[in-house]
Amino acid sequence: MTKIDVEITVNGRVEKLTVEPRWSLLHALREDLGLLGTKEACDNGDCGACTVLLDGRPVNSCLILAPEAHGCEVVTIEGLVNEDGAHALQEAFVEAGAIQCGYCTPGMILASYALLRDNPDPTEAEVRSALVGHLCRCTGYVKIVEAVLLAASRMVRQEVEVNG
């Protein structure tokens, strides 16, 4: 099959890829760029394990063709870590015990990141609604919701301390 050139900004870095038109963004991220934090599970938009941010909005990367992402900005779980270390959400997931096998965690964290960016002080119902497209077969969601609320309270507190 004829391949085509695409240019995608991934975690702040411009990546030039040559892809088959049928490849998903998930395939390009994992197989071409080696970003294995984005997980493949249902490949059908049902489980949320492959969630990334596309131009700031959470999407199932299994449902996006790689050529559709041409010219777009993508953030994967690897992009949340900065020089200060793990993101507050990542720390909260560890502290709250919101992880068992960890397979759903990258998608959960990216969806939560998008939620807290738009709504820094969500209710429990809003957290649950934001995560409705994510399946976890281990923890039963309670600790995951607690982790997001813990991260939100810390981020709000930090904001108050910095900005008064």
Next chain:
Amino acid sequence: MEAVGDEWRIGAMTRLWEIADPERGARIPLLSRAAAGIGSPEVRNVATIGGNICNASPAADLLAPLLALGARVHLCSADGDRWLEMKDFYKSAHRTAIATGELLTEIGIPRASCESGFGLSKYATAPQMGMTLVLSACVHLPGTGAYRVATAIATGRPIVTEATKPKSLEAVQDLLTESLRDGLASGAAARSSCHYARENRQAPDWYLVRRAQLAAREAIAQAWEGASGGTIS
């Protein structure tokens, strides 16, 4: 989404999150509320209104609301273009009136049908991310005083019924839900042709028909309240 004459026009590639957004979708609140109930945020960020109706899934949540709103669709091909009423667009499960070579480009919705009370009631296999089994949408048309209801058991064609200038809420509920019965029964019976409905066969046909009638009553009550100046929930 833009105003053209007496219609709101929505491009076929408009994402569902834009329609569901309370601010952007405020002009067509019934459609906005229906879109907000589809899938997950991740799905709504990618899915389009054109995809939702062209796929013609019998569980598509936007078909009945668009029928209640009296929408029409614009189809284009190399040979020309045409407008088609929504009621003539959906043929059966996964079949539409789109001819070979045609593309859906936009949807037109009468502005008058977006300016009064509306209602939406849905019954799905799960509160969120579930497959819709029954959906009813109702619109009050202020010009004629009529109530138009589109109700679907998600295995068959949505049924559209209308009551002009009803005297009471109970009267319009009784009239419209009774007139739905035969169409809904044939929709329920069509489950053998629908793969996901076969997986939900534990609900007998009579139950789905009754559930759809209750959904229609609820949608009508919401529209009545909105048209009467009440709060639309």
